[in-house]
Amino acid sequence: MTTRPWPDTSPGLFGSVAERWRKRRERRYLAAADRRAASAAAEATAPAVPEPEHHRKEYQTALPSSMSFVDFQASFTVVWTLDGRADYRHAIPQSTAVNAIVQRAAAITRQANPVHHKPLREQLAFELGKRLQVENTNVWARAEDVHITVEEADLDLVRRHVELNRRRELRQAERELERAELRYLRDNVFNSVGNALLWWLHHNDNQIERIGEVAPQLTQLVRLVSGQEQVHWADNLLAALEEASPGGLGEAQRLGLAGYLGQVLGEYGGPGAKDEFETRAKDWGVGRGGPREGE
Template identity: 30%
Template sequence: MRHRLPHLLFVALCGLAPAALGNLLHWSVWLSGFMCMVTASGSLLLVMRLTSGGRRPAAPHEPGPPEPPTLPTEQPYEETRVVDAALPSAADGYDFLFSATVWWKPTPDHAARSDGAFPVLAASSVVRRAMEVVRHEEPGRASFARYLLEGELGVPLPDLGGRVRALAADVTLTLAPADRERLRKLQDLRKDEEVWEHERLHEVNKRRYFGDDVLKSAGSAVVWWLTRHEDDIEKAVDMIGPLAQIAAAANDEEVSELYRHLLVPPPGTRSETTVGASRWDGPDHEQETGVSDRLGQLLTAMGLKPGMDGYTVLVLRVTQTLDEAGLPDAAEEIRRTLLPTPDEYDADPPADGDRDTDTDGFTPEAQNREAEQNTGRHTPHGPAAPHSRDETGS
């Protein structure tokens, strides 16, 4: 109570001061009373603020806060290494090479024990965890799997026996150089095969498009050509024959009778060179009519027969032309088939005895010259009667 007395005196003085001041200044009673109440209230609040200090003082009988319990000192992590541990991947025969720094410490239940197997347990625990992560990853995804390992192995976890807690840092995951080279080659081959397969499918689609749609008939081929050349109608008319021929070949059919007159070249017309080539160079030339047979038919149609000078002259000229054209085989066949041999000349000598009966020096050139000299003596339909020396004016 004694320590409150100065405070009360301070409040009373503050409350009476306005009354004394109002008496000197001749204030009204109401104003003096109001001012006294205001100053007394303000001084009282000020004293209460100063005495309380903004907080309630603790009671002398309240106990203080309990002291925190002393925590046991935590053991630091120790370090060991895992170098190039082979971990299986999703592909048989391709193993990852795993390396990392292993940080470990004993669990609280085994902290008092000093066991030399703790580093081995910690390394095996990390390797086992790493194997569970990468066993489903493809060998070509080693870089991606390394980030997965860093996340999984960065958390300290106990081993299966609960004796050590281990985590891993500085993780590396690679493949052997030979495996990397094999994977690169296989990847290149797989990409090339995919490109080849797409090209093959594209070719198959084009063949199906042309075979089943464009070249289904001559009309569809012409329509397809017109869509590509809308402004060239006259050319389209000229292309009807070739397109009909192509459409028939695509369907293994003969050209329709409607388009045969438009074929190029028209059917039944073959050049002499084509005939010779089909005879000597074709795969089935044994079954075709030979050049000598065709020439013999032509000579027969012209009325020329073997033994006639015109027949011999024409055959020799044909053989000479074939030799100059670079077709010696055809020329030799004609000589062997259509020209008489020296024995035939010996067996049937000329009746007038004017010709040389010695056939040892007989050559096709000599026969050609002789036939040309005697050509004028015969009619187109057969040989004339032999003349005597007197009739020729000798």
């Protein structure tokens, strides 16, 4: 039987110290394991870093512009490297790098006007200077010493083309303005005699005393603009005679009516009224020349 004053189930002084030391060591071990796991995860998710650049290729090529008949002349140095951590490999990495730079440059130049080649050079140098990984390859590429020019003869051609386009657009704008004015006159001025008179007064210092002088001319103009052709009074008279005879007029009836109307106009009509009527009546098949052939 033990002679200690505390129960056997209770730890002694040395037991308590050992237990605390064991727990502290366990916590340190777990913390170190967590740090190692976090470091491994960070390395696994970190982007692949290319090897130091050590491949260079000077290259010259034509690049498209916004005008199909003119190209830019470009030169640059392609700087490329291989990424040993990439999952993809390319058999000809140099061609891959050069092609990637050319495609990146063409995407920019095909939207540019050749006359703006100087600021375009700065834009190309900025964009191509970015080192980017070529899609689905282990190649990283960028460009330096970027230069771009346009042949002087091509620049002259472009300037002529721009000037022609400017003139064409100006003429088109003038035609549109003219058509708009004509539509306005047709739809809002010469659609009635009243509107035409108001328009004339507005543009002629409200000279009301001249209304009687210009009214017949404006009336005729309204008829022409609205598509109402002015019909000769003799034609109206002959048409009215035809309309008044639903069964139609025969040759003898036309001849008799024309002769009778000619006598009336000769007696009561104004100067030349009879001659005008007989001239128009020829198309009706009667008159001084008699019936038309074929009737």
